[in-house]
Amino acid sequence: MLTPLFFLFYYNQCKAQKAGLVLERHSQRTALESITHYGKEFDRYVAPVTFIPWSLLLKRTVFVRYTMAASICLAWYLWDIYFYSMLVRGSLLLGNPMGILIRYNGRLRWTALYFGVPITVLGVGLMVYFREPGVNIGYIVMCQIFIAFGGGTLVICEQMTVMAVLSQQHIPAVLAMESMLTNISSAVGRNIATALWTGVFPRKLEEYLPAEASYPVGSAARDAINRSYAETAAADADCCNGFVYGDVGLGDDGGKMLMTKVSTHTPTSIAPVPTVVPGNEPIFQELSKTSQRTLWVVVVLMAISALVFYTLGSRAPLPKRVVHTLISISTTISFIVYLALATGEGITYKHDVLTHHNKHVPNTHQDVYRQVLWLRYVNWFLTDPLALINLALLSGLPGAHLLVAIVADWIMLGSGLLGTYAGHTPRRWVWFTISAIGYLTTVYHIGINGSRAATNKEAQTKRFFGTVSGVSLLIKVLFPVALAAGALALRINVDSETVIFAIHDIFLQGIIGYWLVFTHDASPGITVLVDGFWSHGLGNEGAIRITEEEGA
Incomplete structure (x- = not known):
C-alpha cells in the first residue's frame, strides 16, 4: 500500500536535487558529537526545540480542526464494525475529485460548509428513517454513500486547513498530533459501541421479549425475535454521535447482533408459534x-x-x-x-x-x-x-x-x-x-x-x-x-x-x-x-x- 507513496517521495526528491534545491551538508562532527547531538534532539527536557509546538496548538484554527477530526473519527468508529469498508471505499472514491477541486478552487471552508456537512446531515438523518424492518437494503447503502462522501470531504478539508495556516516546518508535527487524536477518538468510539452492545441492549432485550420466551435456540420463532430486535435496536447510538459530531446530528451503529435469553429451565415441549405478535398495549x-x-x-x-x-x-x-x-x-x-x-x-x-x-x-x-x-x-x-x-x-x-x-x-x-x-x-x-x-x-x-x-x-x-x-x-x-x-x-x-x-x-x-x-x-x-x-x-x-x- 505504501509503495506508490515511496516512489512519489523518491521522484520529488530527484526533482529537487536536479533543481539544486537540496544541498549536501556536512556536519563536521565526530561520532561522539553526533550521538550527543541526536540524543538531545530526542530527549523530552533538554531538546532545544520540542517536537510538539505547543504554541501552535493554541491557535483557534488548529484547535477547532483537531476537535473536528476527533469528532469525525469518534462518530465513524461507533459504526466501524458494521459499515467501515463501505465508508472507506466511498471516502476514497470521492477523495480524488475533491482533492482536484480544492487544488484549483482553494476554498476549503465553503467546500466543507456547503457540501461536506449538509450531505453528512442528510445521510445520517435518512438513516433514522430507513433503518426499519422491511426497508430495502439499497436505501441503507445510499445513506452510507452520502455519509462517506461527506466524511471524505471533511477529512480532506480538515487536514488541508491545518497545513494552510502553519509554516512548512511545523506540518509534520501537527499532522502527527492529528493522527494521535484520531486514533484516540477511534478507540473511544469502539469502546462506546462495545458498551452499548453489552450494557444497554441485553436489558432492553429482556424488557421487550414476550412472556413465552422459552423457544429453544435455533427455532424459527427465536430467530425471528432476535432478528427483529437487532434491526430495531440498530440506531440506539445515534444520540451519542450527535453530541460528538457538532455539525452533523445523528450517528449510526448499524449492523445486527444475535442475542438470546437463557432459559432457567429446560422446556419439555414447544409451544405453538404464534401467527401474530400478541397484544398491542399503548x-x-x-x-x-x-x-x-x-x-x-x-x-x-x-x-x-x-x-x-x-x-x-x-x-x-x-x-x-x-x-x-x-x-x-x-x-x-x-x-x-x-x-x-x-x-x-x-x-x-x-x-x-x-x-x-x-x-x-x-x-x-x-x-x-x-x-x-x-x-x-x-x-x-x-x-x-x-x-x-x-x-x-x-x-x-x-x-x-x-x-x-x-x-x-x-x-x-x-x-x-x-x-x-x-x-x-x-x-x-x-x-x-x-x-x-x-x-x-x-x-x-x-x-x-x-x-x-x-x-x-x-x-x-x-x-x-x-x-x-x-x-x-x-x-x-x-x-x-x-x-x-x-x-x-x-x-x-x-x-x-x-x-x-x-x-x-x-x-x-x-x-x-x-x-x-x-x-x-x-x-x-x-x-x-x-x-x-x-x-x-x-x-x-x-x-x-x-x-x-x-x-x-
Missing part, C-alpha cells in the same frame, strides 16, 4: 422523577442567574447596560417557563402509530403517546432573538443580517414544532430538513457575516466574538439533534430529551451569559455602548418650536 413516554428534578434544577439556576444579572446591570452605567438587560430578560423568561413546566403546565401529548413489518405474519401496529413540552418553544421564540442581538451588538453585525438570522432561527423552531406533530410519517423529515436549513442560515449570518463585521473591531473583540459565537452556534446544534432523535424518530425517551434541552438552555442563557457579562465589564475594548434613546430617551435638543404668532 406505550406512554412521559416525564419521570429524573425529568422533574431536572426542570426544578433549571428553575433554581435561572432564578439565581436572573438576580445576579440584574444586580450586575444596576452597577453598570446606562449606556453600557444593554448586554446585562438582554441577558437578564432572557433568564427571567426561562425562569417563568421552566417554573410552569415543573408544575405541570405547558405539556401535551402527541399520538404516533408505529407499523412493524413482518415477513411471515401480518403487520402489527403500536400506539405511542409521547409528552411534548410545547411551552419551551415559547421560551426559545422569545429568548433566542435576545441572544442573537447580543452577538450582533458585539460584532457590529448590520441589522439586515441580524433580521434574517432571527427569522431563520424562528423557522428552525417552528419547523421543529410542526414536525413534532406531523405524526410518524415521512412528512416529519420534510419539516426537519427545513429546520436544519434554518439552523445553517443562522450559522451563516451570525458566524460568517458576524466574523466579517468583527474585522472592523479591535483584535480583542474579534477574537472574543469568534470564540463566543462558535460555542453558541455549536450548542444550538443540540436542538436539531434532540429533535430528530426524540420527538421525530422516538429513539430517546422524554427524560433524555429533557436533560439535553436543559443543557442547551443552561449553556446558551446561563454560562454564555456570564461569559458575556464578565468579559464585557472587565475589558474596555469589548464594551458595547448604546446611546441615544436607550440612554436619554426622546430629547428635544435641536428642535425648533414655532408659535402660532410666528407661524402667522
